[in-house]
Amino acid sequence: MTGLRKRYGATLALDGMSFSVRPGLVTGFVGPNGAGKSTTMRVILGLDAVEEGTALIGGRPYLGLRRPLNHVGSLLDAAALHPGRSGRNHLLWLAHAQGLAARRVDEVIELVGLTSAARRRAGGYSLGMRQRLGIAAALLGDPPNIMLDEPFNGMDPDGIIWMRGFLRSLAAAGRAVLVSSHLMSEVQDTADHLVVVGRGKVIADAGVAELIAAVSAGRVTLRTTAVTHAMSVLAQAGATVAAIGRDTVAVSGLPADRIVTLLNASAVPFSEVSAHRATLEDVYLELTREAVEFRAATPSEVSR
Amino acid sequence: MTPAVTTRQPSQRAGHDGFLQSLHAEWTKFRTVAGWVTGMVVAALMVVLFAVLAGVSSDQKGAPPVPIGPGGEPVTDSFYFVHRPMAGNGSVTVSVSALTSSIPERPGDLRAGLVPWAKAGLIVKESTRQGSPYAAIMVTGGHGVRMQDNYVDDTAGLPGPVSAAAVRRLRLDRSGDAITGYASADGTHWIKVGAAHVSGLGATVQVGLFVASPPVVDGMGTRGSVSTATFGDLRVQESAAGGDWTGDQVGARSPSFAGYPANTSGSFSESGGRFTVTGAGDIAPAVRETLPTGGTLGEILTGTFAALVAVIVVGALFITTEYRENLIHVTLAAGPRRSRVLAAKAIVLGAVTFVAGLAGALVAGPLGERLARANGVYVFPVTPATQLRVALGTAALLAIASILALCVGVIVRHGAGAVTAVIVAVVLPYILTAVPFMPASVANWLARVTPAAAFAVQQTLVRYDQVASIYTPYNGYYPLAPWAGFAVLAGYAGVSLIVAAVLLRRRDA
Numbered sequence: 144m145t146g147l148r149k150r151y152g153a154t155l156a157l158d159g160m161s162f163s164v165r166p167g168l169v170t171g172f173v174g175p176n177g178a179g180k181s182t183t184m185r186v187i188l189g190l191d192a193v194e195e196g197t198a199l200i201g202g203r204p205y206l207g208l209r210r211p212l213n214h215v216g217s218l219l220d221a222a223a224l225h226p227g228r229s230g231r232n233h234l235l236w237l238a239h240a241q242g243l244a245a246r247r248v249d250e251v252i253e254l255v256g257l258t259s260a261a262r263r264r265a266g267g268y269s270l271g272m273r274q275r276l277g278i279a280a281a282l283l284g285d286p287p288n289i290m291l292d293e294p295f296n297g298m299d300p301d302g303i304i305w306m307r308g309f310l311r312s313l314a315a316a317g318r319a320v321l322v323s324s325h326l327m328s329e330v331q332d333t334a335d336h337l338v339v340v341g342r343g344k345v346i347a348d349a350g351v352a353e354l355i356a357a358v359s360a361g362r363v364t365l366r367t368t369a370v371t372h373a374m375s376v377l378a379q380a381g382a383t384v385a386a387i388g389r390d391t392v393a394v395s396g397l398p399a400d401r402i403v404t405l406l407n408a409s410a411v412p413f414s415e416v417s418a419h420r421a422t423l424e425d426v427y428l429e430l431t432r433e434a435v436e437f438r439a440a441t442p443s444e445v446s447r
Numbered sequence: 448m449t450p451a452v453t454t455r456q457p458s459q460r461a462g463h464d465g466f467l468q469s470l471h472a473e474w475t476k477f478r479t480v481a482g483w484v485t486g487m488v489v490a491a492l493m494v495v496l497f498a499v500l501a502g503v504s505s506d507q508k509g510a511p512p513v514p515i516g517p518g519g520e521p522v523t524d525s526f527y528f529v530h531r532p533m534a535g536n537g538s539v540t541v542s543v544s545a546l547t548s549s550i551p552e553r554p555g556d557l558r559a560g561l562v563p564w565a566k567a568g569l570i571v572k573e574s575t576r577q578g579s580p581y582a583a584i585m586v587t588g589g590h591g592v593r594m595q596d597n598y599v600d601d602t603a604g605l606p607g608p609v610s611a612a613a614v615r616r617l618r619l620d621r622s623g624d625a626i627t628g629y630a631s632a633d634g635t636h637w638i639k640v641g642a643a644h645v646s647g648l649g650a651t652v653q654v655g656l657f658v659a660s661p662p663v664v665d666g667m668g669t670r671g672s673v674s675t676a677t678f679g680d681l682r683v684q685e686s687a688a689g690g691d692w693t694g695d696q697v698g699a700r701s702p703s704f705a706g707y708p709a710n711t712s713g714s715f716s717e718s719g720g721r722f723t724v725t726g727a728g729d730i731a732p733a734v735r736e737t738l739p740t741g742g743t744l745g746e747i748l749t750g751t752f753a754a755l756v757a758v759i760v761v762g763a764l765f766i767t768t769e770y771r772e773n774l775i776h777v778t779l780a781a782g783p784r785r786s787r788v789l790a791a792k793a794i795v796l797g798a799v800t801f802v803a804g805l806a807g808a809l810v811a812g813p814l815g816e817r818l819a820r821a822n823g824v825y826v827f828p829v830t831p832a833t834q835l836r837v838a839l840g841t842a843a844l845l846a847i848a849s850i851l852a853l854c855v856g857v858i859v860r861h862g863a864g865a866v867t868a869v870i871v872a873v874v875l876p877y878i879l880t881a882v883p884f885m886p887a888s889v890a891n892w893l894a895r896v897t898p899a900a901a902f903a904v905q906q907t908l909v910r911y912d913q914v915a916s917i918y919t920p921y922n923g924y925y926p927l928a929p930w931a932g933f934a935v936l937a938g939y940a941g942v943s944l945i946v947a948a949v950l951l952r953r954r955d956a
Contacts, residue, residue: 188780190956206783209465217780223773225480232479240472240781242464280777 156182157193158343164321166287169314171334171351172323173427179343180323181219184292188217200288212241216281217290221273221297226266230257230276233265234283241284251279256305270297278309289313290321295329307333327427339430346430354426363399365392366415367406376409377402469782469791477765477795486761487803490754490845494807495814497750502818507740511700513733513825514577516598517647521733521741521827523661524577524598525698527713527726528570530655533621537685539569539654540618542634543586544611545677550663550670551708560672563589564915566659566730567609567676569619571626573648577698582643583657583730584617584628588674592617593913594628594641598732601913604630604640616680624648654683655692656715658726662705662737664915667884669736671727673711678722692717694724702740702825703733731914735922741825743923744837745905747815748808751841752877758800758845759869762852765796767862775956785951789857793944796853797846804842812838827923829907840904840929847933847940848873851898854943857951872939873898880920890919891926898939900925903932 157179164170172180185191187198189205197204200214208214224233234248252261255275260268265276274294281289291310295303310333314320324330330337337354339347347354364387367373373392374384382397394402399416406413477483516522533539548562568585582596584604592604592615609615618629618637624646629637660674694715698704707713707727715724735741769775782788812834816826829837848869856865876899880890894900903925910918918924925932 185776185955188776189783190776190779192955208783211783212781219776219780220773223777225476225768225772225774227482228476228479232475236472236475236479237777237781239475240468242468 156343157186157196160196160340160344162338162345162348164288164319164338165336166319167314167317168335169310169320169322169330169333170336170338171327171330172321172338172340173327173330174325174340174346176325178325178340180325180340181292182343183340184217184219184290184321184323187290188215188219210241210284212237212243212284212286214284214286215288215290216284216286217292218274218277218281218294219292221270221277221294224265224268224273224276226264228265229262230265230268230272230279231261233276234280237280237283243283247283247285251282254282255279255309271299271302274298274302274306278306287317288319288321292323293325294322295324295326303329327424331422331424339427341430347426355422357426362393362395362418363397363402364415364417365394365402365406365413366390367392367411367413369411369413372409373406373411373413376405376411380405465784466787466791469784469787470794472782473788473791473795477799483761483765486757487799490757490761490800491803491807491810493753493757494748494750494804494841495811497753498747498811498815499818501742501747501749502815502822502824505742505819505822505824507823507825510702510740510823510825513702513738513741514698516578516732517580518597518599519828520599521703521738521825522578522598523698523701523703523729523731523733523737524579525696525701525704525728526566526657526659526730527694527715527724527728528572528575528653528655528657528697529692529694529715529722529724530572530575530653531683531690531692532651533571533654533683533685534651535686536620536622537654537683538618538620539571539683540616540680541569541656541678541682542614542616542680543567543609543676543678544614546586546588546609546674547676548588548660548672548674549708550665550672551711552670553709557673557711560663561588562660562663562672562674563587564661564729564731564913565672565674566593566657567674567678567724568657569617570655570657570730571619571621571645571648572653574653575695575697577701580645580647581730582619582626582628582645584619584630584640585657586615586617586676590913592630592640594643595730595913596626596641596643596645598730599911600643601911602628602641604628605632605638619654621648621652621654656681656722656724657730658713658724659729660727661729661731661915664917667886667917669917671705671708673708673725673727675723675725678724679720681720681722692722696726698728703737704728705737729914732909732911734911734914734916734918735827735908735924736916737914738825738827740823741827742819743827744812744816744829744834744907745902745923747819747826748811748837748841748905750807750811751844751902751905752874752881754804754807754845755848755874755877756870758804758849759852759873760866762796762800762849763856763865763869764862765792766853766856767860767865770856770860771862779956786948789854789944789948789951793850793853797850800849801842801846804845805838808838808841827907833907836929837905837907840901840933843933844901844904844936847901847936848898851936851940851943854940854947857947858943873901873936875899877902883921885919885921887917887919890921894920894932895926896935898936900927900932901936903927904929906932 550560565588566585570583572581573579586609591606594602616631628640662669852869876893876897908923
């Protein structure tokens with residue numbers, strides 16, 4: 144995907160979006176609502192045109208694929224069903240569109256565990272069942288690339304656990320899996336690689352471990368019963384401090400041994416000083432802070 | 448970054464099997480939504496139901512039989528006949544010096560008026576039986592001298608009206624089945640008007656003078672008329688003496704004869720070789736207006752409009768539900784060649800609608816006719832070819848209308864909007880033309896330029912130039928020929944298909 148650019152009226156939806164998705168990995172595609180995730184996916188599928196840029200699948204544009212579902216399986220919207228058609232028939236017409244046999248339909252139904260409901264009207268499916276049906280549709284052509292837009296939305300905890308395991312197994316089988324989410328927590332245990340987007344462009348494109356390391360760098364977590372005292376002492380010494388819990392303070396700008404010296408000199412009690420271990424949530428917030436389009440007035444760093 | 452304009456032009460790699468797959472997919476889509484299948488069944492049943500209602504509700508039991516001409520067509524054969532038998536071959540001549548008509552607005556009102564197809568002249572007829580073969584030469588109120596035979600044939604002769612200053616002399620020769628008509632303005636120069644081959648006349652025919660005066664078109668209805676002609680120099684050349692002249696009203700009791708205006712009646716008088724004959728009625732093919740007890744195949748298929756509503760709804764929903772449910776994304780992701788998807792949808796929808804419509808029409812036509820006939824209704828006869836054309840045309844009309852709805856659905860992407868637009872375009876004009884008091888000019892304009900022109904495929908009646916009548920869709924006469932009317936609808940559908948294809952390709956899904 145290179146330099147995708149698209150406008151809706153005055154809004155620049157995609158502003159030079161470029162990234163690639165590698166086989167064998169689950170790539171998390173994260174960013175706040177309105178960052179351009181769904182638009183990017185629609186562009187990849189040839190549903191939306193772009194003013195600039197190209198999206199290629201295995202080196203070819205989607206519109207040039209003869210049997211596209213054999214190349215990319217996608218789920219953009221689990222609710223995109225005719226409510227009067229059974230789940231099985233929904234898959235059946237898709238299979239016919241690709242010249243696939245009805246046998247393949249029954250295989251994918253079994254794969255996603257929808258056998259018992261497959262012949263019922265899809266209008267009566269729960270959101271979780273629709274997500275499974277959507278996954279089944281994506282797998283129909285046994286494609287090397289899978290692309291899912293917000294697959295965790297509306298899923299119950301059992302479903303989320305199933306989905307995570309399922310996505311990992313798809314990647315383990317050598318597929319390139321792209322999963323979008325606006326919640327980092329949904330992908331943090333699943334993704335190997337992250338593409339973080341905001342305002343129509345890529346903010347970060349790196350492995351999960353690298354990203355955490357980058358954000359964690361130079362930060363120290365301090366556990367103390369005298370939070371206020373500790374913060375004023377360290378701030379005076381030129382550190383950036385932030386309370387992150389009732390008895391925890393994040394410190395950056397000072398090495399750990401200097402912090403210990405300063406606290407001892409001022410007789411501030413503390414129980415632990417450790418290198419800060421950022422979560423993906425922190426990484427995400429750090430990266431998207433500038434990119435969130437409509438954001439509530441941010442509380443000051445100190446009061447966080 | 449490699450900036451490049453992305454277009455929707457797919458590669459040419461996909462082959463024919465790709466289109467077959469699209470067709471297969473759209474067929475699977477159609478048949479797996481119970482509502483759409485039901486809609487098509489309902490459409491077929493509507494055609495049958497209305498035919499049954501039309502057949503059952505009509506009751507013409509006890510109506511006098513409709514006279515049938517030698518060609519099998521229903522005819523009007525009611526006129527005043529001053530006749531005598533003529534054996535074998537012979538010739539008859541007469542001069543006509545006056546033909547006056549009146550169109551009374553109330554009883555006793557005998558003001559003069561023009562009846563263009565009032566007829567006075569000579570006739571050779573097998574018998575006074577209605578519908579029997581004949582040939583005649585005549586002067587008319589507004590169309591000059593004519594030679595007519597066997598109800599449907601009409602040949603023009605000397606133009607201009609007849610009067611004391613412009614006497615018309617007429618002659619009919621019989622030689623076996625060959626009847627030749629002549630006219631002369633001066634009694635010496637005879638001009639052959641026409642020659643007719645009339646079979647079934649028999650050895651002895653009835654020959655003589657006749658006067659007919661058909662109803663005249665007056666606004667949105669017709670009014671009865673009566674005409675009187677003055678004849679002289681009546682001569683019959685024959686091998687044997689013929690006998691006396693007798694005056695008879697032919698077809699006094701006939702469904703196609705409205706009778707005389709109040710206080711008038713048919714009559715003849717003779718003094719010094721001058722015959723004055725008064726008559727009403729017509730010798731002509733029957734038209735819908737003159738045969739109120741009759742019915743047509745088109746009327747039996749009235750349910751077409753109800754079926755039309757059903758197939759328009761199904762046709763529009765076939766695409767607009769995809770937009771409503773965002774299913775269009777799945778469809779276009781599976782079939783990125785959008786025009787091909789649209790074509791596949793149109794073909795599947797059209798084929799299903801055609802089959803449903805054909806089934807409905809093939810059952811409804813014969814069933815409705817049988818029921819109507821059992822109730823004494825005279826159904827205008829149609830040839831098997833015409834019957835087939837009506838059935839195929841009705842099915843094609845429904846199929847193309849559903850495709851039109853599909854295309855409008857693509858354009859407006861909204862079910863109710865598409866259904867409303869197409870019903871307004873197709874069904875509304877049809878209903879307006881089916882209103883009896885709609886002026887003929889308006890009705891014919893609607894049946895010419897709107898998609899409802901396609902109802903011409905159900906036309907079974909023939910328009911005759913020699914019969915003045917109200918030729919409107921309400922009476923079963925369409926301004927366009929059957930397939931020409933169908934082409935109007937097909938044109939609308941074709942344009943909408945192109946617009947839909949362009950928009951589908953150009954717009955983001």
